[in-house]
Amino acid sequence: MTMKKNLVALMLSTALMGGYALSSEAQAQALFSDYVKTQHKFEHKHMDDVDVLVLLASESADGTIELPQMWDEQARSIIQQALKLEDFTGKQGQQVELLALPNFYAKRLWVVGIGDDLQRADAEKLGAGLASQLDEKTGSVVVHAKGLSDAQIAAAAHGMDLRNYRFDKYKSEPAERPDYTVHWHGNNGDAAAEAYQATQPLAHGVFVARDIINLPGSDGYPQAIAELAQTAVSNYDVKATVYTPEQVQELGMGSLYGVSAGSQHKSHLLVVEYQGGGDEAPIALVGKGNTFDTGGYNLKTSGSSIVRMQTDKAGAAATLGAVMALAGKDAAINVAAVLPLSHNLISGSATLPGDVLVAADGTRIEVVNTDAEGRLILADGIWYARDRLKARAIADIATLTGSKVGALGTDYAAVFSEHDELLAAMKTAGDETGELVWQLPLGPYDGIIDSWLADVQNVGSPGAQAGARFLQHFAKDTPWIHIDMAGNAYSTSAKGIHPAGGNGYGVRLLAEWVENYNAAAE
Incomplete structure (x- = not known):
């Protein structure tokens, strides 16, 4: 086998190792065996000679x-005395470190402020922040977390997991991964353990998404991604269902x-369906899967632009x-x-x-610009969701427009919809997960995708609205929302819950949105 084929085979093996049934701590830990080595324990018992002791302190007036x-x-x-000298009040984000305290059972003590209203996303960032300061030499960590609820403890542990992911399969000598155990001393160890266990499918979904995003274009072509995804969900x-290029043509998906x-790597269509709600029509998530984008004949001429187009x-x-996250929790x-x-390609x-x-x-469709290709593939994906799956609602998500x-930078994703209930559920999901969204208008922009040559053209101005209006054409009367996540999918450096590289943006947002929208519709 060639080196590239070997690397793809390794990725497929990695995805296969991720399949699991949510039934035991051992199985849950096996889930992360190829992603993170750190472990979490939730029983409260005294330990001696701890490497790092973390005291989580609530804000005090x-x-x-x-x-x-x-x-x-x-x-x-x-x-x-040290806390007083540092003006430490427990405000969220404050931290004081002390070393070699007399008659103390830990080598290092970190006193970390959690404020007075720690939301889920804040708790995840707290855990990620702790993980960013620990290293491969750390052996044991104890976190005094009496001030946190069981759900907050689980969220903090989840945040540590998300930060500790590494994509190092292309390194000849990967750096050692952190291999410490975190002992969470809260109020109810069993309840915290159960809450943490419930985060496992979501974390696995993020990890697989990051793997897919990070896979380079020559290895991560359509067939390879379809096979990797099939393997990743094999135990769910x-x-x-994978449609081959020939079947894509038979379906009439010319776009x-x-x-x-x-x-040489022709288009595929992958459809993954989870049925946990009886006979009701599904909610469909349609995602842009352009596995590498040269821009086509409208070639991307900037090296900094084209080099990350596997994202x-x-x-x-x-x-x-x-879908993995929702299936894993039996939603x-x-x-x-x-x-x-x-x-x-060209x-x-x-x-x-x-x-x-x-x-x-x-x-x-008149293809005015071959670099506006994402909306072309989404058009047929949305058609499939509407026509073949008979979806009751559709959300599409894409790295679509500069x-x-x-307009919004990378702190927010843009959302477009004329359906208030979809928008409300999406905003709530963004606030809950920290993957924030901001609504941009769909109109009035009449005529911006009109074509003299064909029915529509694939570009217009303003650009983000033209992309949204184009996709809306294919959703027709099905409740629909469009998420433009351009700039959100890749982290140039580690920050918060994200390591450097593909960050899995949208997994947590969409999983939360599906549950929010479904609950509101009942």
Whole structure:
């Protein structure tokens, strides 16, 4: 086998190791065996010679921080003096470190402020922040977390897991991964353990999404991604269907097929369906899966732009991860991920600017710009969700436009919809997960995708709205929301719950949104 084939085989093996049934601590730990080595324990028992002891302190108006009574009196006095000197009040984000305290059972003490209203996303960032300060030499960590609820403790542990992910399969000598055990001393160990266990499917969905995003274009072509995804969900109670390029053509998906016309790796369609809600129509998640984007004949000429174009499949990765998360927790919902997968390259057979493609619903599309390919593959994906799955609601997600980055930067994703209930559920999901969204208008922008040559054209101005209006055409009367996550999918450096690289943005947002929307509709 070639080196590339070996690396793809390794990725498939990794995904296979992720399958699990949520039934025991041992199985849950096996889930992360190829992603993180750290472990979490939730029973409260005293330990000696701890490497790092973390005291989580609630905010105090008068600056008085309560310390455990069992600690040595001299050590307590030194700690209180140090906190006073640092003006430590327990405000969220504050931290004081003390070393080599007398008559103390830990080598290092971190006193960390948690404020007075620690939300889920804040708790996850707290855990991620602790993880960022620990290293491969750390052996044991004890966290005094009496001030946290069981759900907050689970969220903090979840945040540590998300930060500790590494994508190092292309390194000849990967750095050692952190291999410590965190002992959480809260109020109810069993309840915290159960709450943490419930985060495992979500974390696994994020990890698989990150793997997919990070896989380079020459290894992560449409067929390889479809096979990786199939393997990743093999132990979940889902149905995974792959449509080959020939079947994509038979379905009439000329818009999807046309984007890969210039590549040796033709377009595929992957559909992953989870049925936990009886016979009701599913909620469909449609994700842009352009596995590498050269721009086609409208070639990306900036090296900094083209070098990260494997991230153009982040939308597809998010939909897959979200369905995995929901299936893994046995959610009482029917949900499907529709992943149109393409490879936008240049050759003698590539789609040319000015060509007309025929989408599955019969729409004739003038391709004014071959670098506006994401909406072309999403068009047929949305058609499949509407026509074949009979979806009761559709959310599409894509790294779609530079215009979105210009409008909102990377702290927010843009959302477009005319359905208030979808928007409300999405905003709540963004606030809960920290993957924030901001609504941009769909109109009035009449005529921005009109074509003199065909039915519609694939570009217009303003750019983000043109992309949204184009996709809305294919959703027709099905309740629909569009998420433009351009700029959100890749972290240039580690920050918060994200390591450097593909960050799995959208997995947590979509999984939360599906449950929010489903609950509101009942």
